[in-house]
Amino acid sequence: MLYIIDTANIEKIKHCIEYYPIAGVTTNPTIISKEHTDFIDLIRKIEDVIGNDRMFHIQLTGDTAEQMMEEAKALRNVIGDNLYVKIPVGEEGLKATMKLHKEGFHITETAIFTQQQALMAAMAGADFVAPYVNRLDNIVSDGVNVVGEIASMFQRYGLKTKVLAASFKTAEQVHKISMVGGHAVTVNPEILESLIYHPLTMYAIDDFKADWESVYGKKTIMDMVKEKEQ
Numbered sequence: 001m002l003y004i005i006d007t008a009n010i011e012k013i014k015h016c017i018e019y020y021p022i023a024g025v026t027t028n029p030t031i032i033s034k035e036h037t038d039f040i041d042l043i044r045k046i047e048d049v050i051g052n053d054r055m056f057h058i059q060l061t062g063d064t065a066e067q068m069m070e071e072a073k074a075l076r077n078v079i080g081d082n083l084y085v086k087i088p089v090g091e092e093g094l095k096a097t098m099k100l101h102k103e104g105f106h107i108t109e110t111a112i113f114t115q116q117q118a119l120m121a122a123m124a125g126a127d128f129v130a131p132y133v134n135r136l137d138n139i140v141s142d143g144v145n146v147v148g149e150i151a152s153m154f155q156r157y158g159l160k161t162k163v164l165a166a167s168f169k170t171a172e173q174v175h176k177i178s179m180v181g182g183h184a185v186t187v188n189p190e191i192l193e194s195l196i197y198h199p200l201t202m203y204a205i206d207d208f209k210a211d212w213e214s215v216y217g218k219k220t221i222m223d224m225v226k227e228k229e230q
């Protein structure tokens, strides 16, 4: 499973990559606009923070394939080889995907709501497809099932394209993606933190500390090692 963070907030990205095994960052125009700052300065800062070993997914905003290709080339000059251009699925998007794939770009086809959109994007050359789980659940569809069927189709056809499930509101949705063969999830920092939180874990850690202190007081393992060395 690849854990990716769905934010453009620098402080949150710094925190997440320090404490979690994060494979990259995803953004979209909504996420970028929340930061109310210069777009190019912002993506340069994010790239500095995450380094070029992590993926950086940035969505194109052009309406035509030609505009998208121009944007993709300009962004690759700014970001480098870890850039994944996010392209909304559609005729212009597929045209751009086929051409950019031939030119060696990494591509994430986004705004995916159906299995056939995902299959078409994979055949066009997308590296990732991003189905929107919670938005599917919101329209009485079943986001997890859609992801599971896409993952099965890719396996059945021997496609290398990976499923990057997106749009989550609960830790349970994320967990279910890992049970149906999703390859990657992109989640906001709050959902990421909720994936490791459990009150019984907190109680267990508090109990360990109390039992230790009842015998050794505030002495740490290192205090004891140093005492023996003297």
Ligand code: G3P
Pocket: 006, 026, 028, 132, 134, 135, 166, 167, 168, 186
């Ligand atoms: O990466 C796509 C994702 O940001 C959409 O999430 O919460 O707006 O449905 P949401």
